[in-house]
Amino acid sequence: MSLLELRNISKIYGSLRALDNVSLKVDNGEWLAIMGPSGSGKSTLMNIIGCMDKPSLGEVILDGKDIAKESDKGLTAIRRDKIGLIFQQFHLVNYLTAVENVMVAQYYHSIPDEKEALEALDRVGLADRAKHLPSQLSGGEQQRVCIARALINHPELILADEPTGNLDEANENIVLDIFRQLHNEGSTLIVVTHDPEVGEVAQRMVTLEYGRIKSEVVNQNFGK
Amino acid sequence: MTKQKMFLRMITASLIRRRSRMLVALLAIAVGGTILSGLVTIYYDVPRQMGAQFRNYGANMIFVAADTETALTMDAAEEAASVIDSGDLLGMTPYRYETVRIHEQPIVVAGTDIESTKITSPYWHIDGSYPASSGEVILGSDVAELLGLGVGDSFNATYSTGDDSDSDEPNLGVDMKVSGILETGGSEENYLYMSMDDLNELAGEKDSLQVVELSISAMQEELRSYVEQISENSDAVAARLVKRVTQSESTVLTKLQALVFLVTAVVLVLTMICVATTMTAVVTERRREIGLRKALGASDKSIIGEFMGEGLLLGGIGGLVGSVLGFVFAQLVSVNVFSSSITFQPLLIPITMVVSVLVTGLACLLPVRSTMAIDPALVLKGE
Secondary structure, three states: OEEEEEEEEEEEEOOEEEEEEEEEEEEOOOEEEEEOOOOOOHHHHHHHHOOOOOOOEEEEEEOOEEHHHOOHHHHHHHHHHHEEEEOOOOOOOOOOOHHHHHHHHHHHHOOOOHHHHHHHHHHOOOHHHOOOOHHHOOHHHHHHHHHHHHHOOOOOEEEEEOOOOOOOHHHHHHHHHHHHHHHHOOOEEEEEOOOHHHHHOOOEEEEEEOOEEEEEEEOOOOOO | OOHHHHHHHHHHHHHHHOHHHHHHHHHHHHHHHHHHHHHHHHHHHHHHHHHHHHHHHOOOEEEEEOOOOOOEOHHHHHHHHOOOOOOOEEEEEEEEEEEEEEOOEEEEEEEEOHHHHHHHOOOOEEEEOOOOOOOEEEEEHHHHHHHOOOOOOEEEEEOOOOOHHHOOOOOOOEEEEEEEEEEOOOHHHHOEEEEHHHHHHHHOOOOOEOEEEEEEOOOHHHHHHHHHHHHHHOOOEEEEEOHHHHHHHHHHHHHHHHHHHHHHHHHHHHHHHHHHHHHHHHHHHOHHHHHHHHHOOOOHHHHHHHHHHHHHHHHHHHHHHHHHHHHHHHHHHHHHHHOOOOOOOOOHHHHHHHHHHHHHHHHHHHHHHHHHHOOHHHHHHOO
């Protein structure tokens, strides 16, 4: 069953079509990689799927609901309740500790629970760094805090924008291992990346070019 | 953990861990609070301080005999003065004037309570000393010049009622000694001052006064009220305000209080501008964080609440610091300008804190409202 379905969506800025008649389905529990060169429309698509923007044309059905028709307030609620975001630049609040950064997501979602936040950090291997400020953590550690924050509210969709873009190979492998683990647990993952190595580990890989889907490849070796 | 606890944890973490940034705003609020608290203290303490200062210019009320009476007695004056609050009545000095002859010159003598003149006429400048014993007098400088007398000189004064020619006994007068020469630059220099007992000995005992001077620690309105009460209660005494003193006192006080009010208002506006500027800088600096919070699902209301929370907490802390520093400031002003200390008003702490919180809240309103326009998508793009 589809968790997300894009039906002929376009995003038009004046004479520019950042997205041009894109249709895509993402099933529950699927791991999808969206690839493409700079300016291909990846970020625009990511913003629309992440409920931070609306398409000019078309429908975006998330969990059976057309989010293209939602108000800004409605989109904020969907973002809070259904989507976990992972950023290339981590975007941690610099004056909050690792565990407090995870709790911020709980704070907006429901009730902050420090024990649960510590468990989420433990899951990404950062239990002993919970009381550290972002400035005291390495890039890989900051990204893992960002992942713990994205997971804490058990979102239906995890959306990662270039999650390994600022990491070295060792940390990239750690992050991809976490993604594998999440996928095995049934999470739905959409990873936007320009890195073929990251794209190729996904179940399916969609490539964008000039705002259109250029190719769609199913990873035959996935899970082997 | 409740949401309220997390809210407090976030805003206190922001203030404590970003203290170098927030210090500027805190400083602005604390300075505003200091000036507010200090000037309000001075504003309310100025009448008392100035009242004490103005008492140096002499009596501000006089008693004379009512139109229906031929003379004023001390008993009638004391009875009339009973309506004045004992704490306000600083001094009361009777004056009886008689003309005596000294070195064949007619001189006006004022019999008075010498000790009391030190309170009702503190501006008297005595070259020499106040009379210490019976027979000692103070000469007004003009009288001293006329008679050619100086400090320590003795002289003989005679009093004539006009019917001495029938008397068999010669009028030998009374010997007196000059203890001091009075200089005021005013009409007081034309008189000779002696104790009431000495005047009674010289001119005969008479319970009849021309005027009683009073020094009262009160503002013009209160003095007017005393005058009205005295005119209602006493038939023998007519009370009058020394307008030269009371009017200038009132004018100076009104102007001084208006100045203090104006300075306070200007400082509050400047504080507001400074806090608003700092908060605008804070919001601009934290655009990415605001975008992130929105991306995580924070509503505009929630973001505004967090920033306002930070601002109001800053306002409260700044107000508390300001109210304490304000007292120190007011104390310094009071000691240096009025040479007296002020009393601490505990109520000023909550008042300063509330005003600081309101001013900070108002100053934060516009910059914080601008957070609503921040697009979370910018954060994802890394812009």
